[in-house]
Amino acid sequence: MSDDFGFFLLLLSNGVLVGLMYALIALGFVLVYKATDAINFAQGEFVMIAALVVAGGLAAGGMPLWLAISLGLASMVAFGFALERVVLRRLIGRPVVAVVMATIGLASILRGIGPSTLGAGTKTLPLPIREAPFIVGPLFIPPIQLLGAAVSLTFLSAFGWFFMKSRKGIAMRAVADNQQVAMAMGINVERYFGLAWAMTGMVSALGGIIWGNLLGVDVNLSLVGFKVFPVVILGGLDSIPGAIVGGLIVGIVENIAAGYVDPYVGGGTKDFIPYVLMIVALMVRPYGIFGKRIIERV
């Protein structure tokens, strides 16, 4: 095995792991879109706030880890419910730009609240796993990425099962498909909207814990949210397998591109290639690989 091939394998494995971690964030996005037909431009800020709560609980509150994590999960679930209740319920039936702007406004609020209540400095979010990477041949695998990928796969399959098989999941899909018909069938649409936002809060909290451990917790953690858009566009906005596939594609492509192109352009390829990929995807297959095609008739 030559060095070149080893380098390629290293980039590939890293891409796969990072991609699965992107998929975890993208899952929050897909859950909301699947159930409510709304897009959450504040996904990255959700992740940031969750991580801040956990890190803040660990640092300032001196809590044990399990308590801090449960606090993070609980507060994000409550936040999801409250958000739906206070803001998004009133925007049902409004044009798309209204929902987009509401979540952008929300993102702005969260960016202001986070640093001003929990401190602006970068916090660490220590998890009780070893820091030294596993070295397998040419591969170089940090345990946190392995954990992230595992959590991601677990939750992706759990939610996949939830939507396909469980009663609530099927009701949720019905709500997403046609709100009026769902209401006529006796489904409490608003409750499922709340549930969807709460589930997103939970997934964001998990993403926040893992990404926060990896990158450190401050306002910049919310930039992870920008990676979500290429991931979900490639996979399809309303598809859970799409989140995995999109995450893998984005992770692998950006790592390989960064590995080979960065030396020539002076860095930053990672922040650029996913969007080019996304534009191409939008041109070729606008609704993503697994996305639901929207057919319109007069």
Place this chain on the structure above:
Amino acid sequence: MIHRECGVLKTSYEADMAFYPLPIARWTVAVLAVLFFAVIPLALHEYYLSVANLVWIAVIGALGLNILVGYTGQISIGHGAFMSVGAYTAANLATRLDSPWPVNLLAGGLMAAAVGAVVGIPSLRIKGLYLAIATLAGQLIIEWTINHVTFISGGVQASISVPRPRLGSMVLSSQRDMYYFLLVFVVLAIVGTMNLVRSRVGRAFIAIRDQDIAAEIIGIDIFRYKLLAFAVSSFYAGVTGVLYTYFLGIANYEQFQIGVSIDYLAMIIVGGLGSVLGSIFGAIFITLLPIVIRLTMESFGGLFFAPQTVLNLIPNLRLMLFGALIIFFLVVEPDGLNRLWRNIRNYFRIWPFAY
């Protein structure tokens, strides 16, 4: 207000579509013109004039974005990037070729229009949320390109200093000069937009916004008009970028990041989608918001917090209030400040009667 609309009989379509059906409205415009061209620039201090200049720049940008989002119904989160295209085109022309500002202004606008039309191409196949994300990608790609291609950005810190615009032998360097310079373009932009939206093109835009499939069926070339909307809107954005560059004396990519795109979206939401007056209100409101917050906190913040906390709090408070306002307007008054203004006006128009 004080005038009555009794005995108004319109006998032609032109009369019905007239901007100022009543003489008093024309007088109002004349008074406003005197106010803005003579009274304000002579009465205000330089600092307040610089604030007014920022507002004028924002008005042009908001008008452009409102043509795209408010009138045509195409979401764009890439407005800031279109501005940067205009700004860097003008800055490069000015420093490399030493070309005069009218050429730079036009070139910046046209370049932005071209880039905007390209970014708008996905709008032909996708709409709504997908389009919002596509324009977001456009924003990030343009930002990255300007930042990383040294030919465009001029190397260090991606900033190019630009000479002040000159009129004949006069160099427009003071805030008062800039005020007049910008106000001319604001008037052009307002008149241009008002006439555009009631022309054939504007009606086509509105038809596309209201029901694009129906618009296509009645014979509107969606392909052409959607791209035209992107081009016109980006032209305004490009001009805004150029004017901003001349205002600052420097083209800097940090002035055109994604936050700026969001600021402009906020302007038209808070002001009122699909309304010229709303764009103006929104631009004033969103531009003044951070300034008012800063002044308030500097004067009164010390009463409640330590001085260091106040400094830390100001940017965060701005973010929070900004987001809260957007959400407030979306939930409570979706038609924005323009609607509030109309309500007040209608109340007084029929006063003292209730209807």
